[in-house]
Structures are given as C-alpha cells and as structure tokens.
Amino acid sequence: MKPLFLHRLAVCILVASSAALAADKKPAAIDVSKIPLPVPRKVDFEKEVYPMLKESCFSCHGAEKQKGKYRCDTKAGAFKDTDYGPTIVPGKSEQSSLIHMVCGLVDEMLMPPPSDKPGKSEKLTPEQIGILRAWIDQGAVWPDGAIADYVKPVTFDTDIKPLFATACGSCHSGAEARGGFQSDSLAAVLKGGKSYGASVNAATPAKSPLLTIVSGLDEDLPLPEKHKLPPKSVELVRKWIQQGAK
Ligand code: HEC
Ligand code: HEC
Numbered sequence: 001m002k003p004l005f006l007h008r009l010a011v012c013i014l015v016a017s018s019a020a021l022a023a024d025k026k027p028a029a030i031d032v033s034k035i036p037l038p039v040p041r042k043v044d045f046e047k048e049v050y051p052m053l054k055e056s057c058f059s060c061h062g063a064e065k066q067k068g069k070y071r072c073d074t075k076a077g078a079f080k081d082t083d084y085g086p087t088i089v090p091g092k093s094e095q096s097s098l099i100h101m102v103c104g105l106v107d108e109m110l111m112p113p114p115s116d117k118p119g120k121s122e123k124l125t126p127e128q129i130g131i132l133r134a135w136i137d138q139g140a141v142w143p144d145g146a147i148a149d150y151v152k153p154v155t156f157d158t159d160i161k162p163l164f165a166t167a168c169g170s171c172h173s174g175a176e177a178r179g180g181f182q183s184d185s186l187a188a189v190l191k192g193g194k195s196y197g198a199s200v201n202a203a204t205p206a207k208s209p210l211l212t213i214v215s216g217l218d219e220d221l222p223l224p225e226k227h228k229l230p231p232k233s234v235e236l237v238r239k240w241i242q243q244g245a246k
Contacts (some may be wrong), residue, residue, distance in 0.1 A: 030105050033092045036126035038133035045142065045149050049135045051238070052128055053078075056112055056121075072098075075142040084109065090140035093133035102129055122232070154240040156186040163233055164189070190245065205241040 053072050060067040061077075070087070071077035080087045084106050087098040097106065102124045104110040109212060115121035124132075135141075154160070164172070164183040172183040181193030189210075192198045199210035212218045214237050216228030229237070 030100050034105060035094060035099060035103050035133070036129045037132040038093060038137050039127070041134070042138065043131050043134045043151050046148055047152070048131050049154065053151055056124060056128075060112070075144065078142065079140075088136055088140050091137060094137035096136055099133060099136065100131065102132065128242065131181055134147060151243075154236060154243055156189070156240065160189075160240050161185075161234055161237065163229075167229055167233070186246075197220070200241055200245045202241060202245045205238060208241050211238060211241060 043074075054062075058073050059065070061071045062073040063071070068082075070080055070082070072087075078088060082097055084097040084100065085095065087096060089095045093099050100106045101109045101111040104123075110123070112121040112123070114123075126209070161184065168183040171178045172181050174182070177193075178190075179193040179195060181196070181199075182188035190198060190200055192200075196209050199208060199213070201208040205211065211234070213221060213227050214229045215234050216224055218224070218227065221227055240243075
C-alpha cells in the first residue's frame with residue numbers, strides 16, 4: 001500500500017508543479033514552426049554571436065542603456081528570466097524567449113523594435129536567427145571574462161561586389177559604363193573612372209572620393225540619389241577601404 005500511495009503522491013505533485021510552471025511562465029501559444037531553422041553547423045560565439053548582439057542589441061541593452069532592465073553585453077545579464085520565459089535556455093532555442101522576440105512571436109516585443117529610420121534597428125535575418133538558435137542548441141556557451149573585439153574581414157568579392165552589382169551595375173558595367181567607371185571587379189573599382197581616377201584612398205579612407213559618392217555627399221556628380229547608399233552599406237564600404245580595399 002505505502003509505496004503505491006507515495007508513487008501517486010509523487011505523480012500528483014509532479015503534475016501540479018508542471019501545471020503551475022506552465023501557467024506562470026507563458027511562452028504561451030508560441031508557434032515554433034514560424035522560427036527559422038538553426039544553421040546546420042558549429043557556430044562561433046566570439047566571431048558570430050557576440051558581434052551580432054553588439055550590432056543589433058547593445059545600443060539599448062548594453063553598458064549605457066538597459067531597456068526593459070535587460071543587458072546582453074555580459075554573461076550575467078544575458079541569461080535573464082523575463083515575464084515571457086527565460087531569454088536563453090541552453091540546448092533549447094525553441095523555448096528561449098529571446099528567440100521568440102527576435103522572430104516577432106511575442107506581442108509588441110519584436111526585438112530590435114521596429115524603427116522608421118532606415119539602417120537603424122533592422123530586423124535580424126533568418127540566417128542570423130539561425131545562428132543564434134544553433135548557438136543556443138549547442139549549449140549557449142558564453143566564455144567567462146572579456147570577449148575579444150572581433151573585426152569581421154570585409155572583402156570586395158564577398159561584400160562589395162554583390163552590393164555594387166545591385167546598386168551600380170545598371171550604369172557602371174561593361175564598355176558603356178558611365179564616366180568610364182566599372183563597378184564589377186576589384187581592379188576596375190581601384191582604377192576608377194575618367195574624371196575622378198582612383199577613387200579609393202586606402203591610407204586615409206575618409207578622403208576616398210568613392211566614400212563621399214556613396215554617402216550621397218558629392219554635389220558635382222549627376223544623379224545623387226542613384227549614388228547614395230543606405231547607411232549600413234556605406235559603413236560596409238568604409239570598413240572595406242579601412243581594411244585596405246582588398
Ligand atoms: C532601440 C532599442 C532596442 C533595441 C535595439 C533592442 N531592444 Fe530589446 N527592448 C527594448 C525595449 C524598449 C524593451 C522593453 C519593452 C517592454 O517591456 O515593453 C526591450 C525588452 C527586451 C527584452 C525583455 C526584457 C524583460 O525582462 O522583459 C529582451 C529579452 C530583449 N529586449 C532582447 C533584445 C535583443 C536580443 C535585441 C537585439 C537582437 C534587442 N532587444 C534590441 C528596446 C530595444
Ligand atoms: C542610374 C545610373 C547610375 C547609377 C545607378 C550609378 N551611377 Fe555612378 N555615375 C552615373 C553617371 C551618369 C555618372 C557621370 C558620368 C560622367 O561624368 O560622364 C556617374 C559617375 C560616377 C563616378 C565617377 C566616374 C569618373 O568619371 O571618374 C563614380 C566613381 C561612380 N559614378 C560610382 C558609382 C557607384 C559606386 C554607384 C553605386 C553605388 C553608382 N555610381 C551608381 C550614373 C550612375
């Protein structure tokens with residue numbers, strides 16, 4: 001009699017406590033099928049995850065501001081229990097409220113919050129969410145101590161070429177390129193066009209005519225609107241030149 005009774009009691013307590021848990025932590029009605037899949041590879045926290053949080057979250061959740069009393073620039077702050085459930089559940093990205101928020105699955109809590117300023121507070125891409133998920137699923141390992149400031153290499157072929165193909169290619173490719181400036185190869189971009197000549201100054205990036213042009217600040221050039229890139233892309237061009245325009 002006794003063991004059976006105890007067993008039943010244990011089951012009761014278990015059921016009651018898990019029900020209480022479910023009621024009080026409410027990743028209620030989160031449709032996990034809407035979350036982009038984790039990337040199918042090992043992710044690197046210092047190179048991929050931390051820089052992403054830095055770019056998209058630290059302006060509101062870093063050393064200076066802690067909106068919603070949350071900061072994710074430190075290990076101690078990042079793993080927080082919120083009204084929407086714990087932000088990061090190691091091994092279980094689909095139960096992590098941070099993932100629900102970046103996917104816009106928690107009412108009024110899309111992170112980063114939508115902004116009407118272009119280039120500010122942009123939604124994470126499915127690829128970025130996949131990286132965050134994979135990191136959490138792989139144990140959400142956050143090394144103790146300071147995180148090295150990782151600078152992602154920016155190269156012509158991987159970053160600038162696709163950007164220029166979309167934004168400049170219609171006028172600046174082939175023999176008919178406007179102003180003799182071809183935007184489709186590294187050599188041609190470094191060579192420059194008829195009147196500006198070499199428009200990249202790797203030694204003093206700020207003095208590169210190309211940077212002035214894509215910032216929309218060159219008043220002598222025709223079609224300024226066609227030459228102005230969004231702030232994030234200008235930043236990419238700046239980094240590319242700063243790193244030696246390779
Ligand atoms: C422009 C500012 C801004 C940015 C950028 C931003 N957030 Fe937030 N975040 C907020 C505000 C404001 C709140 C509080 C919202 C509320 O409680 O209604 C919040 C709340 C949160 C919370 C809930 C904290 C709690 O305890 O309730 C989490 C988690 C969070 N943000 C994660 C992120 C992550 C991850 C990123 C980057 C991917 C991010 N946020 C980017 C403004 C921002
Ligand atoms: C809609 C067409 C158009 C687009 C798109 C365009 N440009 Fe131009 N670009 C021009 C014209 C027209 C000129 C002036 C050519 C001339 O002086 O004859 C010019 C001139 C230039 C020059 C100066 C060339 C010289 O004479 O030395 C550079 C550099 C340049 N563009 C870069 C870009 C870059 C980078 C982009 C993409 C971000 C871009 N342009 C997008 C039409 C365009």
